[in-house]
Amino acid sequence: MNYQSFRIDAENICVDYNGKVALYDANLRLKPGQICGLVGMNGAGKTTFFNALTGFVNISKGKIRINGESVRSAQKDQTIAYVPQNEGIDSQFPISVWDVVMMGRYxxxxxxxxxxxxxxxxxxxxxxxxxxxxxxxxxxxxxxxxQRKRTFLARAIAQRASILLLDEPFSGVDIRTEKLISELFIQFKNEGKTILLSTHDMIHVREFCDLVLLINKTVVAYGETSEVFTPENITTTFGGISPDFLFGPES
Amino acid sequence: MELFSSLTLYSFITDPLTHDFMRKALLISSLVAAVCGFLSSYLTLKGWALMGDAVSHSVMPGVVVAYALGLPFSLGAFIFGVGSVALIGFIKQKSRVKEDTVIGLVFTGFFALGIVLVSKIKSNIDLHSILFGSPLGISLSDVKQTIFISLLVVILLSIFRKDLMLYCFDPRHAKTVGINVFFLHYLLLTCLSLAAVVGLQSVGIILVVAMLITPGATAYLLTDKFDNMTVISVLSAIISSLIGIYVSFWFDLETGGSIVLAQTFIFLFAFLFAPRYGIFKLKKLFAGYK
Structure with missing residues (x-):
């Protein structure tokens, strides 16, 4: 298959911070219209993965192609939008909803x-x-x-990016927001956008992720959710903790 | 007592204006206050108070060397200001020592070097005016330098106003949409060094950090809009400078100290009575009486 048909093509990427390895030999290939869940423990390298894709950190090895081009040209083309965790932003910053969303156009x-x-x-x-x-x-x-989560989602929409990276989009949100975000994901999918979202909530993965990427410093498993999202793989991802403990016995 | 009886508010303000040195001091200090106040919004939001302290103290040896060599003092100060930032970054990256420790270590080292140099280099350097500022005794060449640097900083901050706001708020997003974050980081540090250079004329090296953080902190308590914060910060800085200079003229007090004290009082007032964020929350207090 031609590499250009992939929106995201990350090949054997490694990231280290001053010699400390945060992610190694990680691969990911996503096409337009695909929604992929990124699952792993805290410190497993989820945020690092996002940072590598947005170019916020440099990769020490490997290759990232966005629409067949470099990350740098993806930045210039407004291809990637990043929706941060609520904890990742200064909520006391003197700025209005309008101004935040306008930043998507900068x-x-x-x-x-x-x-x-x-x-x-x-x-x-x-x-x-x-x-x-x-x-x-x-x-x-x-x-x-x-509402704050929706503000940052609006910023990504205003940017008109074709790739959305979302860090914990469902954490700390009310039912109404959760429903609205879920509906938006279906719309984004139909518009041909590519979505990569990290989540702790396994129900969400089953509900609307076509693919799932399980990581623990490197890729534990990657593929169709129905095939890869198995109790064995999840247990490996979470360092030997059984999925029963994580999501209750019914899963 | 005679002073007070003969003094009306009008003459309190106009009498000092008959002196050339006072007109110059009021003009230069207002300009310096405006520059520092403008930058202050960014520094307080970015959490760079300690960085401001570091840069402003680190310019000391630069000022001394420049005077000794007969160069413009701002050039020497700027080189050492930027040098301190580079050194802080280098030591932080190459050692396991934590950032605030590195900052404290570097700036005290520079400052000590400055003091030792003053004692060794025989020249007409006035240590007192470097440490505590001397807006009333500012020379014409210093006035020119100050105006030039102030305009430069104001122009830079005005052009990159929104980008710097984004950089302080969400650098990751800035990077993602292709904005040069590296450039913005060093632009802000350069402006910080330049503001410290002009600020030290007004209040001196020891207190210049107050010019860089207090107006921004005061404004932060009074508004939820970034543009308003900048305006309030600049205004409170200018008003403090004017108050400080008048008070020091009439009561024969140290000028730099008076300016900073005026800023501190304005901050305390905001801290107590700010409508939304003050501890007495005036808005609620009034609402209760309705």
Missing amino acids: GSMNIFRSPRESDVQAVKDAIERVDLTDHLSIPIGNLSGG
């Missing part, structure tokens, strides 16, 4: 980042899709966890 604006009519429209549309139109000028510090 990469395609002029040097002063002055919004054009099309940018304003993109931001409006994105905010409407996450149902925050009534909260445009609210500082993010005054939002609930779910």
